[in-house]
Amino acid sequence: MGMSALRLLLIPGLLCALHVSLCKAACAEVDSDTEAVAGQGFKLGCISCKMRGEVEGSASVEWYFRARGESNFVHIYTYEDRTPTILDERFEDRVDWNGSKNTNDIQDASIYLLNVTFNDSGAYRCFFNRILTYTYYEFRTTASKIVHLTVVAKATRGTASIVSEVMMYVSIIGLQLWLLVEMIYCYRKIAAAGDEALRESAAEYLAIASESKDNCAGVQVAE
Ligand SMILES: *[C@@H]1O[C@H](CO)[C@@H](O)[C@H](O)[C@H]1NC(C)=O
Ligand SMILES: *[C@@H]1O[C@H](CO)[C@@H](O)[C@H](O)[C@H]1NC(C)=O
Ligand SMILES: *[C@@H]1O[C@H](CO)[C@@H](O)[C@H](O)[C@H]1NC(C)=O
Numbered sequence: 001m002g003m004s005a006l007r008l009l010l011i012p013g014l015l016c017a018l019h020v021s022l023c024k025a026a027c028a029e030v031d032s033d034t035e036a037v038a039g040q041g042f043k044l045g046c047i048s049c050k051m052r053g054e055v056e057g058s059a060s061v062e063w064y065f066r067a068r069g070e071s072n073f074v075h076i077y078t079y080e081d082r083t084p085t086i087l088d089e090r091f092e093d094r095v096d097w098n099g100s101k102n103t104n105d106i107q108d109a110s111i112y113l114l115n116v117t118f119n120d121s122g123a124y125r126c127f128f129n130r131i132l133t134y135t136y137y138e139f140r141t142t143a144s145k146i147v148h149l150t151v152v153a154k155a156t157r158g159t160a161s162i163v164s165e166v167m168m169y170v171s172i173i174g175l176q177l178w179l180l181v182e183m184i185y186c187y188r189k190i191a192a193a194g195d196e197a198l199r200e201s202a203a204e205y206l207a208i209a210s211e212s213k214d215n216c217a218g219v220q221v222a223e
Contacts, residue, residue, distance in 0.1 A: 046126035058104035
């Protein structure tokens with residue numbers, strides 16, 4: 001009896017402890033952006049969460065690139081034992097590691113492209129080689145993702161956004177002018193109607209006043 005009561009108390013505690021450790025290892029597989037601006041830097045995102053967050057793991061990462069119009073992926077980059085290696089001259093001195101830092105347990109394999117050119121358009125594939133270390137054995141898994149990158153000129157996007165901004169202001173100002181005109185028109189109408197009403201009510205007031213004067217006179221007479 002006492003034992004099962006104790007167990008009932010322990011179970012929620014254990015669940016909480018487990019939950020905390022799960023939260024600490026939280027990893028979310030956010031998709032990469034897919035539009036880069038020529039001349040600027042761009043983060044190619046690639047996240048592969050461990051299936052079991054609490055298990056020790058280590059991973060190496062490879063990146064492949066297929067330029068627009070080409071048919072094959074080319075191995076361009078490797079990250080292993082915290083050491084990056086650029087394998088393709090097109091990306092020489094242009095790639096920085098943006099993934100998990102100070103660990104071999106890589107879950108974020110993002111890389112950063114410097115000075116993006118139009119030639120960088122195409123498909124990028126990141127590839128995880130992961131080893132999960134259990135007490136008595138190791139488990140190897142692989143995961144890969146593809147990012148389709150489009151490089152746009154700064155001017156295109158800038159013009160588009162400027163045009164849409166101008167359109168927004170024009171429509172806002174237009175709406176306000178229309179409202180103002182409408183308000184003046186209504187105000188005039190109301191004012192005119194009000195004048196009439198005022199005249200009417202003044203006439204009524206005078207009528208009532210004269211009537212009550214008569215009444216008063218009548219009352220006075222009756223007294
Ligand atoms: C990614 O790398 C670039 C270039 O080294 C750096 O400027 C940027 O802050 C890094 N971003 C992250 C999230 O690590
Ligand atoms: C990127 O471009 C800027 C300006 O053109 C240049 O100064 C810089 O050296 C370039 N960086 C790389 C890594 O090519
Ligand atoms: C882009 O590729 C073309 C053809 O391979 C090459 O001539 C050109 O120099 C490249 N441009 C840049 C900025 O790397």
